[in-house]
Amino acid sequence: MTSDHLEPIEAILRPYQGRKGVLLEVFHRVQEAYGYVPQAAMEPIAKLLNLHPSTVYGSLTFYTEFRTAPPPRVLVGMCLGPTCHIRGAETVKDILQRRLGLPASGHNDDNSCGIHVIQCAGHCQYAPLVYVNGEARREVTVGGAAALADEVSAVVARGGR
Amino acid sequence: MESFLRLLEEVEGRRTAAAGRALIQVGIGSCSMLAGAVQTLDAARQVVATESIGANVSITGCNGMCWAEPLVVITRPGEAPVTYGQVDASQVAQLIRDVVVRGDRRAGQALGVEGAAGFDGIVPFSQQPFFQVQRRNLLARCGVIDPESVDEYLLKDGYAGLDRALTSMTPEDIVKELMDANLTGRGGANFPAGRKWDFLRTARATPKYMVCNADEGDPGAFVNRILLESDPHQVIEGMAIGGYTAGAEMGFIYIRDEYPLAVERARKAIDQARQAGLLGQHVLGSDFNFDIQVVRGAGAYVCGEETGLIASIQDYRGMPRIKPPFPAQSGVFFKPTNVNNVETYAYAPGILRNGVEWFSSVGTERNKGTKLFSLSGRINRVCIVEVDIGTPMRTLLEVCAGGIPEGHTLKGVQQGGPLGGVVPADWLDTAMDPANFNAEGTIMGSGGLIFLDERDCIVDICHWLTTFDQDESCGRCTTCRIGSMRMVDILGRMTRGTAAAVDLQILQHLEGVMQNANCVHGQFTPKPFNAAYKWFKTEFDAHVFEHRCPSGACRAMTEYVVDPAVATGAAAEALVAACPVRAIEVRSEAAYILDEKCVRCGLCLVVVPGAVSVRSKAVFAPAQREVRYS
Numbered sequence: 001m002t003s004d005h006l007e008p009i010e011a012i013l014r015p016y017q018g019r020k021g022v023l024l025e026v027f028h029r030v031q032e033a034y035g036y037v038p039q040a041a042m043e044p045i046a047k048l049l050n051l052h053p054s055t056v057y058g059s060l061t062f063y064t065e066f067r068t069a070p071p072p073r074v075l076v077g078m079c080l081g082p083t084c085h086i087r088g089a090e091t092v093k094d095i096l097q098r099r100l101g102l103p104a105s106g107h108n109d110d111n112s113c114g115i116h117v118i119q120c121a122g123h124c125q126y127a128p129l130v131y132v133n134g135e136a137r138r139e140v141t142v143g144g145a146a147a148l149a150d151e152v153s154a155v156v157a158r159g160g161r
Numbered sequence: 162m163e164s165f166l167r168l169l170e171e172v173e174g175r176r177t178a179a180a181g182r183a184l185i186q187v188g189i190g191s192c193s194m195l196a197g198a199v200q201t202l203d204a205a206r207q208v209v210a211t212e213s214i215g216a217n218v219s220i221t222g223c224n225g226m227c228w229a230e231p232l233v234v235i236t237r238p239g240e241a242p243v244t245y246g247q248v249d250a251s252q253v254a255q256l257i258r259d260v261v262v263r264g265d266r267r268a269g270q271a272l273g274v275e276g277a278a279g280f281d282g283i284v285p286f287s288q289q290p291f292f293q294v295q296r297r298n299l300l301a302r303c304g305v306i307d308p309e310s311v312d313e314y315l316l317k318d319g320y321a322g323l324d325r326a327l328t329s330m331t332p333e334d335i336v337k338e339l340m341d342a343n344l345t346g347r348g349g350a351n352f353p354a355g356r357k358w359d360f361l362r363t364a365r366a367t368p369k370y371m372v373c374n375a376d377e378g379d380p381g382a383f384v385n386r387i388l389l390e391s392d393p394h395q396v397i398e399g400m401a402i403g404g405y406t407a408g409a410e411m412g413f414i415y416i417r418d419e420y421p422l423a424v425e426r427a428r429k430a431i432d433q434a435r436q437a438g439l440l441g442q443h444v445l446g447s448d449f450n451f452d453i454q455v456v457r458g459a460g461a462y463v464c465g466e467e468t469g470l471i472a473s474i475q476d477y478r479g480m481p482r483i484k485p486p487f488p489a490q491s492g493v494f495f496k497p498t499n500v501n502n503v504e505t506y507a508y509a510p511g512i513l514r515n516g517v518e519w520f521s522s523v524g525t526e527r528n529k530g531t532k533l534f535s536l537s538g539r540i541n542r543v544c545i546v547e548v549d550i551g552t553p554m555r556t557l558l559e560v561c562a563g564g565i566p567e568g569h570t571l572k573g574v575q576q577g578g579p580l581g582g583v584v585p586a587d588w589l590d591t592a593m594d595p596a597n598f599n600a601e602g603t604i605m606g607s608g609g610l611i612f613l614d615e616r617d618c619i620v621d622i623c624h625w626l627t628t629f630d631q632d633e634s635c636g637r638c639t640t641c642r643i644g645s646m647r648m649v650d651i652l653g654r655m656t657r658g659t660a661a662a663v664d665l666q667i668l669q670h671l672e673g674v675m676q677n678a679n680c681v682h683g684q685f686t687p688k689p690f691n692a693a694y695k696w697f698k699t700e701f702d703a704h705v706f707e708h709r710c711p712s713g714a715c716r717a718m719t720e721y722v723v724d725p726a727v728a729t730g731a732a733a734e735a736l737v738a739a740c741p742v743r744a745i746e747v748r749s750e751a752a753y754i755l756d757e758k759c760v761r762c763g764l765c766l767v768v769v770p771g772a773v774s775v776r777s778k779a780v781f782a783p784a785q786r787e788v789r790y791s
Contacts, residue, residue, distance in 0.1 A: 020494065021413070021456065023476035028418075028457055051476060062478040062635075063459035065418050081380040082575060082611045083537045085625055091716070094760040098742045119460055121419040122383025123192050124537035125227045136195050142762040146741035 008033050009041050013048045023049060023059055027066050036067035064119075072107040072114035073160030074152060076100075077131035081120025089128035092145045096130075099149035100156075113156045133160065164446035165324040168437060172312045181238055183216035183261045185209070187253075188232035188304055190223035190390045191422040192383075198231035200250035205233070208254040216261050222391020224304025225545035226291070228563075229272055232304065235260050241276040242305075243283060275305075290560045291546075296523060296531050299507050300547045303391035308426050311433040314394040320439055322510030326402050327447045332362055335406045335513070342512050342520040343529045348374060348465075348502030349577065349606045351528070351595045354509075357499055360489035361407035364497035369409035371400050372493060372500045374470055375416040375423065378462035379578025380629065382609025384533035385503040387545050389416065389423035392507075393430035397453060399506030401444065402513060404451040407499055412453040415470050418460055427455050462579075462633035466680050467500040469635065480635040481680035502607065504533060525551040525594045532593065536562040538611035539569065548593070555589040558612060569614040572712075573697070575622060577606030579629040580685035582692025583619055603692040604685075618714035619697040620704050624652035626689040634682065641683025644675045648686065655701070657717040658708035658780035665705060668694075709777045716761040720778035721754050728752035728772040739768040 012029045016022045026045055030037050037060055046053040060066050076096060080089050093115065097104065100113055107114025123129055126138035132152055140148055155161070187202040206218050221234060229246030233253060236242040237260070245267065248256055259265040266281040273279075273286040286292040297303075306313035314320070326335055339355030346352045361369055373396060377385040388396060400412045416424050431453050434440040442450050456474055463469045464479035471492050473479035492498020508530065512520045521529040528550045534557060535545045541563035548557065554574065558564060565571050571586040582603040584591075591597055598605040613622065631645035651668055654660040672687040694701055703711050710718045728736055733752040737745045744758035745765060752772065754765075765773045 021454070021474050021476065024457055024459055024473065027459065049476070055477065058478050059476060062480075063461050065460035082622070082625065083381060083543075086538065086611075086613065086617050086622075086714075088762075091760055091762045095741045095762060098758070098760070119378065119417070119419050119462070120380035121191065122377075122381070122386055122535060122537075123195050124381065124383075124535075125192070125230075125543035126195055127537075129195075138195060142741070142764060145762070149741070 009038075009044055013044060017048050018050060020049075023051070023056065024063075027060060027063075031066060035071050036069055039068065070111065072111050074113040074156045075131075075133055076113070076115045076152060077118045077134070078115055079120055079123075079127070079129040080117050081122075081124070081127070083124040084120070084128040087127045088142050091142050092128055092130070092140055095142065095145040096149050096152070099146060100152060112160070113152065164438065165320070165328075168439075168445075169315060172315045175312060176316065183214075183238060184234075184236040184242075185216050185218045185257060185261070186221040186234040186236075186242075186307070187218070188223055188230065188234070189220045189422075190230075191386065191420065192227055193223060193230035193232065194422070196230040197249050201231045201233065201248055201253050204250040204253045205257060208257055212258070212262075214257060214261055216257070219307050220309065221306065222303045222308045223387055223545075224391075225300060225387065225547075226272065226542075227544050228542040232272075234304070237261065237264075240280075241274050241278075241285075243274045244272045244286075244304075245270050246272045291544075294548060294552065294556050294560045295546050296549055297547050298511055298520075298531050299388060299392075299395070299504065299533060300545075302395070303387055306392070308391050308393055309429055311394060311430065311437055311439070314392070315437075318514055319394055320398055320445075320510075322513035323398050323401050323405075323439070324445060325513050326405055327445055327449060330513075332406045332408070335402065336362065338512060338517055339509070342517040344505065344508055344512060344520065345528060345595075346502055347504035347508075347532065347607065349604055354501060354505050357489070357501065358403055358406045360487070361409065361497050361499040364489055366497055367408070368411060368496055369407055370493040370496060370498040371403045371407065371409045371412040372467075372470065372474065372488075372498055373400055373412065373414040373503055373506055374465060374467065374500055375414055375420070375427075375503045376458050376462075376465040376470060377417060377420075377503075377607065378465045378633075379581075379607055379609050381535065381537050381575070381611045382578060382607050383535045384545060384608040386420050386423055387533070388503050388507050389414075389420065390426055393423075393427045394434065395507045395510060396427075396503055397430055397434055397440070399509035400453060401440065401451050402509045403499065403501070403506065405444075405449050409499070410450050410452070412451065413456050413474055413493065414453060415456045415458060415464070415474060417458040424455055424457055431455065461635075462629070463635045463680075463682050466682055468680065470500060471498060478635070480637045481682065482637075483679050504608075523549040525592060525596070527596045528594050532608060534593070534608045534610055536610050536612070538575070539565055539571075539614040539617070540612050541566060551592040551594050553590050553592055554610070557593070557610065558589065562612065565612065565614055569616065571612060572615050572617060573613045573619060573693075575611040575613060575626070576609070577604040577688075578609055579626045579633075580604070580682065580688055581606045582689045583613070583622060583697070584692065585696040601692075602695075603688060616712055616714065618656075618710050618712040619693050619700045620652065620655050620710070621714050623689050623693050624649070624656050627652050627686065630682070630686040630689075634686075638679040638683060640675060641678040641680075641686065644671055644678070644683065645686045647671060648690065652690065655704045656710070656715040658704065658710075658715070658778070660705045662705060665694075665701065708780045713775065718778055718780065719761055719775050720756065721759055721761065721765065721773050722776055723752050723754055723773055724771060725749075725751035728769065732769040732772055735768050736765050736772060739764050 233248040268282040271283045279285040466481040469481040488498040595605040736752040
């Protein structure tokens with residue numbers, strides 16, 4: 001990563017310089033800008049917040065919502081909360097994985113598509129919930145899983161758009 | 162006092178300027194946004210602007226009727242607000258033309274009207290069972306006011322509790338009032354809030370911090386979300402009262418990342434409160450200074466444990482630690498800290514404003530007041546309700562949630578989140594009182610109730626809950642990290658039909674071991690199994706001794722078999738086409754299922770009746786061993 005890649009990071013960090021209790025917010029801002037929190041951001045973050053780089057990295061890797069590598073171009077978010085679970089979300093996940101040729105967790109080799117299990121946000125009246133690049137699909141039952149998989153395939157073929 | 166009255170006068174002035182026009186409110190909450198409420202709002206604004214309709218369009222929060230979203234509330238000048246359900250973007254324009262312009266009530270689509278009397282065939286909410294069984298102390302303003310406007314909160318008695326605290330009460334008075342009211346922590350631990358605030362008040366080190374725990378991680382619990390999204394000022398006022406009581410000048414609201422709208426609304430509310438002089442230096446002209454910062458979580462359930470939450474706020478990994486020292490001695494930045502749930506803080510303003518009696522006149526002998534519950538699972542209506550503590554679970558299921566879908570029977574209720582358990586259907590007449598749950602070795606928890614019917618397998622649910630706990634274990638103490646792993650292994654074997662009798666013994670043994678975990682996360686991880694095993698022993702026994710799943714939910718224990726006589730020709734082709742994972746192919750002119758590819762989705766069962774059937778899969782039963790710790 002070159003120094004000009006880091007320029008946005010410095011702009012993001014400026015308002016937080018020297019403050020305590022803002023590390024999570026900094027991670028969120030960096031991830032919003034880059035799609036993930038780059039390794040090269042550890043040192044500048046540590047310096048600005050007067051933390052040890054290992055504290056910064058340790059904190060980053062504790063939370064499931066922060067990524068340390070670029071996300072897949074098509075990210076399928078799946079809620080496997082209890083209501084989604086009893087309405088067949090696990091089976092839906094199996095169908096999506098098999099039809100899209102994805103490994104059991106994470107993304108495929110060329111990072112064009114991946115499944116990420118999200119935490120229950122309590123939208124249980126629409127269970128099972130699936131998000132395709134952040135856009136919610138409601139009540140994706142086993143009967144609708146194949147059609148959704150084909151739709152996702154089409155998005156993957158278009159390069160994620 | 163004077164500054165508060167002056168503030169109210171200003172707000173009143175702004176209101177009169179906008180009066181005399183119809184008001185159209187669209188309920189915008191994170192759940193209604195999934196139902197297209199933002200599109201409904203845009204369409205409403207557009208029709209009002211293009212057709213010059215004399216109405217103001219604004220937003221409101223969520224009133225708990227999740228099943229009827231998107232909600233639109235229309236108030237004609239001088240009349241009570243009427244709520245309409247399931248108004249999508251294509252219908253809202255016509256609804257506004259009919260109701261506001263033509264004066265047609267559209268009673269058929271109306272859910273109800275505020276106030277005591279209905280009109281034109283619209284039944285008032287106060288006469289509908291869904292609202293009659295509720296006592297909406299905390300939800301009073303949810304779905305009524307605009308959550309992004311401090312003015313509307315002020316007009317509905319907002320900040321009157323804080324004003325009373327600052328002008329006429331000492332911190333000791335407030336502690337006494339909360340103790341008299343017997344307000345207990347709503348997050349699940351049920352500790353008296355007044356005593357907790359008093360611990361912080363008497364702590365000698367400074368500065369002190371007030372922390373609001375909105376890291377509502379229990380899957381299926383979403384009661385804090387509605388409070389923060391639909392009435393954020395109530396929580397802020399409660400924290401400010403707490404800050405005044407305990408001598409804290411800084412507060413943190415820790416909101417989970419899954420609630421982006423709650424983060425946005427809380428931040429907006431804090432900004433507005435600062436501008437109105439309700440937060441910041443010299444709150445309401447007094448000597449009290451208080452400010453709040455919102456912290457966004459990032460998907461860690463264990464940060465809902467107070468010491469984990471504190472570690473997370475101060476930039477460390479969100480790992481809980483051994484108590485003592487308690488947060489009142491050493492919390493955020495190693496200074497005295499008070500951590501309460503959203504609901505607990507939200508109750509403080511009401512108690513100060515309406516008095517102790519208002520709170521403590523309802524509830525049971527040991528636990529007073531009301532409690533919010535979010536109902537989900539196998540029910541007809543997903544909803545959020547607020548009822549008196551002590552209300553039977555049956556009322557929640559039958560009146561609020563509209564019962565179990567027809568043709569099915571209730572099996573149990575998953576309560577208390579992943580560290581709670583599953584109680585059987587015969588608990589329906591048990592009062593929802595934390596004491597009743599504690600007496601049976603489980604917890605009532607923070608308000609999430611997930612109803613299960615005969616299609617759901619209790620062993621599978623236990624496996625799911627324990628897997629969640631294991632995944633969310635912070636890993637600091639070996640007891641929890643490895644203990645939960647062992648439990649998941651064993652419960653997983655049960656769902657696959659390969660468990661042995663000794664596995665049940667090991668699970669029971671693990672309960673004692675896990676008591677040595679550092680924090681409640683590890684200590685409570687065995688609870689789902691223990692509670693479920695107590696009431697659903699036969700189901701566990703069927704999995705362990707007979708290697709079968711009575712409800713058929715454990716997919717690994719079932720097998721799909723084709724009847725070659727039926728599944729030929731066109732029927733075989735139909736089966737091949739129906740399989741979403743291409744696990745069916747034609748062999749020797751009949752359909753054939755490739756077992757390793759089949760995901761047991763059940764779609765082939767209905768395509769050609771009688772062609773495919775489900776049977777229990779013969780599993781290779783393990784030898785009945787002596788104790789094996791694996």
